[in-house]
Amino acid sequence: MGSSSDAAILQFGVFDKAEPSRRAPQERARWEPGLKRWSFQNGWSREMKGDKVTRVDDFTGGIRTFPELEESPDYFVKEAKQSHQMNFYELRDYIGELKQSGFDTVPLQVQFHKKFSVPLFAFIMVLVSVPFAFMAGNRGNMAGAAISFVILIAYYFLGQVSDQVGNLGQLPAAAAAWSPNAVFSLFGLYFLSRVRT
Numbered sequence: 001m002g003s004s005s006d007a008a009i010l011q012f013g014v015f016d017k018a019e020p021s022r023r024a025p026q027e028r029a030r031w032e033p034g035l036k037r038w039s040f041q042n043g044w045s046r047e048m049k050g051d052k053v054t055r056v057d058d059f060t061g062g063i064r065t066f067p068e069l070e071e072s073p074d075y076f077v078k079e080a081k082q083s084h085q086m087n088f089y090e091l092r093d094y095i096g097e098l099k100q101s102g103f104d105t106v107p108l109q110v111q112f113h114k115k116f117s118v119p120l121f122a123f124i125m126v127l128v129s130v131p132f133a134f135m136a137g138n139r140g141n142m143a144g145a146a147i148s149f150v151i152l153i154a155y156y157f158l159g160q161v162s163d164q165v166g167n168l169g170q171l172p173a174a175a176a177a178w179s180p181n182a183v184f185s186l187f188g189l190y191f192l193s194r195v196r197t
Helices: 088-100 106-139 141-167 173-194
Strands: 010-016 019-032 037-049 052-058 063-065
Touching: 088 106, 106 141, 106 173, 141 173
Parallel strands: none
Antiparallel strands: 010 019, 019 037, 037 052, 037 063
16 A cells, blocks of 8 residues: 555455455555545445445545554565575564465575575585595595585585475475485485495
């Protein structure tokens, strides 16, 4: 809700048990701080009961307020924060708010689980790197650095793919966030079991 150009149409609906009981297209809306109400200009409202219209109020060329609309402009304006700018408590609460408003929160749920899975990759990196360090043997430090770089690239690529699959709802959010760790853990354990003692 907010002010708009003359060409715009603002609409709101009052709902009762998932059935609209009022529809009110307007040309312009403005918050009146003194009244703590929205004033609507050049519009009409129609009250309904089921499919039947019970009342029509045309105020074209005039101004009208609706007492049931008590939300101030602050209610409609939220600070835009990216998931990586929030800690997991803030992100959890933000996801809860969006769910209550009926928004799709799957991509944010993936990012929430990644806040736990990504830091754990440091341990998994050690698990994967140790077998390769033995395999590199006397090839020198550059071979070890190259192997580590390839592992990081592969992890990043797999992470991006699993994010997209999770965002599309093809995987549960937790599975999408943790699958790169699971895959690399299995590789690490496999190669660790192949190291000669």
